[in-house]
Structures are given as C-alpha cells and as structure tokens.
Amino acid sequence: MTARLVDIAAQAGVSEATVSRVLNGKPGVAAGTRESVLAALDVLGFERPVRLRQRGSAGLVGLITPELSNPIFPALAQVIGQALTRQGYTPVLATQTPGGSTEDELTEMLVDRGVSGIIFVSGLHADTTADMERYDRLRAKGVPYVLVNGFSPKVRAPFVSTDDRAAARLAVTHLASLGHTRIGLAVGPRRFVPVLRKIEGFRRAAQERLGLTAEESEKLIEHSLYTLEGGQAAAATLIERGCTAIVCASDMMALGAVRAARERELTVPGDISVVGFDDSPLIAFTDPPLTTIRQPVESMGQSAVRTLLEEVGGTPAPHSEFVFMPELVVRDSTAARAAGQRERRTA
Numbered sequence: 001m002t003a004r005l006v007d008i009a010a011q012a013g014v015s016e017a018t019v020s021r022v023l024n025g026k027p028g029v030a031a032g033t034r035e036s037v038l039a040a041l042d043v044l045g046f047e048r049p050v051r052l053r054q055r056g057s058a059g060l061v062g063l064i065t066p067e068l069s070n071p072i073f074p075a076l077a078q079v080i081g082q083a084l085t086r087q088g089y090t091p092v093l094a095t096q097t098p099g100g101s102t103e104d105e106l107t108e109m110l111v112d113r114g115v116s117g118i119i120f121v122s123g124l125h126a127d128t129t130a131d132m133e134r135y136d137r138l139r140a141k142g143v144p145y146v147l148v149n150g151f152s153p154k155v156r157a158p159f160v161s162t163d164d165r166a167a168a169r170l171a172v173t174h175l176a177s178l179g180h181t182r183i184g185l186a187v188g189p190r191r192f193v194p195v196l197r198k199i200e201g202f203r204r205a206a207q208e209r210l211g212l213t214a215e216e217s218e219k220l221i222e223h224s225l226y227t228l229e230g231g232q233a234a235a236a237t238l239i240e241r242g243c244t245a246i247v248c249a250s251d252m253m254a255l256g257a258v259r260a261a262r263e264r265e266l267t268v269p270g271d272i273s274v275v276g277f278d279d280s281p282l283i284a285f286t287d288p289p290l291t292t293i294r295q296p297v298e299s300m301g302q303s304a305v306r307t308l309l310e311e312v313g314g315t316p317a318p319h320s321e322f323v324f325m326p327e328l329v330v331r332d333s334t335a336a337r338a339a340g341q342r343e344r345r346t347a
Contacts, residue, residue, distance in 0.1 A: 077093055087305070087309055120147050163326060166325060168247065174334065175275065185220060245272065251292055288332035291329065
C-alpha cells in the first residue's frame with residue numbers, strides 16, 4: 001500500500017496524505033485535486049475503490065476519431081487532449097481503423113471505462129445514412145457528448161463544425177480570380193454532411209463567379225475517397241474533363257491531385273492549380289507548398305472541450321451547431337491560368 005501511495009502521489013503531483021484522504025473518501029480535498037488522484041489511479045492501472053468509481057469517473061473523457069493516417073485528425077486530437085489536460089481531465093483516445101473496432105464498439109468500451117463524456121470527431125453523426133438512435137441511447141445512459149464536423153437534426157446535442165459551404169466558396173472565388181473558368185471539385189462520398197455542404201458552396205460559387213447552372217457544375221464534381229489515391233483518381237477524371245483547377249476536400253486528396261497532374265506531364269501550378277482543405281501539419285512544405293483552406297483546429301477543439309465540460313459540470317448543452325469560419329491560405333499550388341491555355345469541355 002505504501003508503494004502504491006508513493007506512486008500515485010508522484011503521478012498526481014500531491015502528497016501521500018492527500019492520496020490517502022481521497023482513497024478513503026475523506027472530506028477536505030478540492031474537486032480538482034481529487035480528480036487528479038483518481039486519474040493517476042487510471043494511468044497507473046490501479047483499480048478505483050468501489051465507492052469512488054462513479055464519483056471519480058469525471059477524470060476521464062473519451063475522444064473517438066477516424067484513423068490517424070490523415071494528419072488533420074492527430075492535430076485535432078492534440079488540441080482536444082491538451083485542453084482536457086489543462087482542465088484536470090485525462091483524455092482517452094479511441095481510434096477507428098479499417099477492419100478494426102467500430103464507433104459503437106469504441107463507445108461501449110469508453111462507457112464501460114466510466115468516462116464522463118465523449119467527443120466524436122467525423123463519426124457516424126456525419127453520415128446521412130447512419131442510424132442516429134445510437135446517440136439517443138448513449139444520452140439515456142447519462143453520458144454527455146459533443147460531435148465535431150457533421151450535423152444531424154435528429155441528434156439533440158451540441159455540434160462543432162467548419163463552415164464547409166464557405167470553404168468551397170473561398171476556393172472557387174480564389175481560382176476564379178486567377179482566371180480559371182473550368183474548376184473541378186474532388187470530394188468524398190455524397191452521403192456525408194461535410195461533402196453535401198461543400199457541394200452546395202461549390203455550386204453557389206460556380207453560379208455566381210462562373211455563370212454555371214447546377215447541371216453544368218454537377219459535371220465538374222467527382223466523388224472518391226479521402227486519401228491520396230482517392231484524390232489522384234478524382235483529379236485524373238477532372239483533368240480529362242478539361243479542368244485547369246481542382247478544389248479538393250482534404251489535403252491528402254490534393255496531394256493525389258498533384259500526382260495525377262504530374263503523371264500526365266502537367267505542372268502544378270503551371271498547367272493545373274490545386275487547392276486542398278484542412279491545412280494539415282507539414283502541408284506548407286510539400287512540393288509545391290499547397291494552397292489550402294485552413295480549418296480553425298485550435299478554436300474548434302477548445303470549443304468542443306468547453307461545451308462538453310459545461311455539460312459535465314451540470315449546465316445542459318444546447319442543441320445547436322457552433323460553426324467556425326475557415327481561412328484561405330495561398331501558397332504555390334495555385335496560379336493564374338496560362339494565357340492561351342485551352343479548356344476541353346466534355347459533355
């Protein structure tokens with residue numbers, strides 16, 4: 001027991017006497033200190049005393065993200081994790097992987113672990129074909145949650161999102177100002193809310209800046225996967241349709257678009273301009289440095305944590321969506337359409 005007290009006290013940054021008071025349920029310990037001690041138990045692998053399990057569950061907050069191969073997700077996880085740690089909570093990262101655990105399985109694991117709440121990033125809440133009753137069932141268990149990037153009117157919870165419509169308009173407006181009139185959009189599967197919103201923004205900007213009808217702009221939209229290979233395939237099709245500029249729904253897709261152009265012995269941005277989305281870490285150091293739409297990751301992550309912890313603290317979170325404005329970051333992958341450059345229109 002003495003060795004255990006020493007280890008827990010060192011992990012929590014408190015005295016052994018404080019650890020003893022917490023473990024024995026004695027009064028006179030600040031809530032934040034008590035949670036730090038209980039979080040230290042979890043980190044060190046010690047089982048919490050039965051009488052403290054429910055009370056101590058406030059020390060853990062789950063974070064469920066898609067696979068971490070897309071650098072935007074580790075970036076969000078880092079911001080959210082740091083914000084939770086500053087508030088005395090221990091983040092528990094649960095990552096979905098192809099062929100691995102599903103969102104429902106990870107949610108069940110976190111609930112069994114006694115988390116106080118869960119933050120979902122780009123989860124099933126963004127899929128218009130998914131059953132949203134899973135979130136009602138989670139709420140019925142008394143577990144609050146916040147949903148990042150994706151919205152459903154069927155889920156009565158707070159959402160935190162980037163303004164995807166504005167993102168598409170920013171990209172098209174930038175490219176149109178450079179003289180491009182044949183601009184393509186490479187996005188993910190149509191069933192996802194962020195994709196539908198980007199399409200809405202793209203169509204509106206194409207109408208306002210390029211004079212295209214909805215039918216004409218639809219021919220410039222190509223759906224694929226949010227991967228380098230997905231972007232490469234979508235861009236190859238759009239290039240064949242005569243596009244001189246391509247807006248991509250992720251930075252990874254944009255890198256695939258650059259590869260597709262080079263495979264056809266075209267230069268970026270000399271022959272094809274490419275715009276990404278996210279402003280992922282290190283994307284400024286690609287060849288060429290990528291023009292992209294920056295998601296306000298810091299503000300979004302902090303907002304998600306603040307909203308969740310308010311509900312954990314007893315303040316009901318509103319059923320609303322906090323929408324954050326993206327920012328156009330111009331680098332070297334976009335340029336004016338070359339004089340005399342021809343656009344091949346296809347039916």
